Amino acid sequence: MRGLQLPLSQTQRIRLQKALEHLESLSSKVNSDASVTIADSIPVNYEDGVLKGHGTADLNGEVVATLCGVVERVNKLVYVRALRARYKPEVGDIVVGRVVEVAQKRWRLEINYSQDAVLMLSSMNLPDGIQRRRTALDELNMRSIFEENDVVCAEVRGFQHDGLHLQARSQKYGKLNRGQLLTVPPYLVKRQKQHFHHLEEYGTDLILGCNGFIWVGEHIEARDDVIEDQVNQSDSQVLGSSENSASPKGQEQNDTALETRKYICRTANAIRVLSTLGFNLTLDIIMETVNLGLSLNLDINEMLGSEFCVLVAEREAERRSTSKKKR
Structure with a gap:
């Protein structure tokens, strides 16, 4: 602020200064003991043994902060959690990203992290909704699914030898159309039980990405794969009704209402x-x-x-x- x-x-x-001062006085999370700035001394109990973590240093026998943030303690570990920092992924995070490269059997996405994330072809649902092995034809048709500058919603799968991996194995994940992508500081989006929101009265969808990328767009009904398999439809009908349809014509038939x-x-x-x-x-x-x-x-x-x-x-x-x- x-x-x-x-x-x-x-x-x-x-008026604004008065309101912000009132908000600061009402805040129960931030207090003088937990908040530190650079070179502030952090009170610790040396008898129990202290492990100095991120954002701390030893100066003249005292533990001091090297970052502005909040002091966190986990058993004997003492570290400083910065209030304003780049996004730090955790397994299970819902993220929104933009495709920057279509590579061999994978897409690379910008997710506001220190490096691009990887979405493997084998880690997502295909437009036909059928669970099967990915073939060479699927690899050739990757650009019909996602191409450069497409906005994609996915989930953090974990870290591997070649970087951060994502997955999109549900109908609620995939390509996002007909909306706006907003970028906010990641610390403003707290991890919650639900990051997908359907605003029924407005007919819109809201996705709060843990990485600070927020999507606001027209509501699209997500269909379950099992139900799709039970319904006897042609391949073209399935592709046209799927949320992650590879056919742009099926997505542009109806314009978004004013x-x-x-x-x-x-x-x-x-x-x-x-x-x-x-x-x-x-x-x-x-x-x-x-x-x-x-x-x-x-x-x-x-x-x-x-x-x-x-x-x-x-x-x-x-x-x-x-x-x-x-x-």
Whole structure:
């Protein structure tokens, strides 16, 4: 929040500063004991034996922080978790990435990590929905599935000798169409039980990637492979109805409705505002921000104005204050 730069008037600046100070006072996670800056001393018990981890150093017999962040302790290990850092993948993370290269039996994706991730041809569902061995013909047709600059949703499988590997073995994963890809700091997206959200009242899908890539697009019904196998359809019909269809004609037959496009833009602008303010991105706060813009009858472009940012900060401070009183 300290790096917040908006074209604010004097009144708006005072209101925003007051709201942010109120939010900081209500925060229960950040406290003076846990938060450290560079060269701050970290209190430890030397009698139990201390393992100095990431973000710490030994200076004149004291453990000091070499990063700005929060002190974490795991048994005897003491380390500093940086508040603002690049994405660090964990197995099972839901990520959204962009294809940067089609290589032999694999795609390489940019996922906001220090290196490109790898999605193997054998680690994803084929458009026909049939579980089978990948043949040489499948490898030749890789570009009909994903090509450069395509946006893809996948899951972190793990680290191997050639880098970070992804998998997309479910209908909810695959190519994303008809929407917007947003980039936010990864620390704003916390790991949750559910990262896929269907906003029924708006007819849109929201995917909160743990890597800071967020997708907002038109809702697409995901179909189960077993059900698809039981239905007697021709190959062309299956390819046309599949979410990960290789045929672009099947995906472009129907244009996205104007009302749906407006809601996609509203949701995207709400995420931009929350990212600018440094708020954690959850479904509840995103929906509250969208509804706030609708209740004020603001145009889509007006949601990016200074006044709306101040209103969002004030509303969030009021909401947290109310929820704390209820406890």
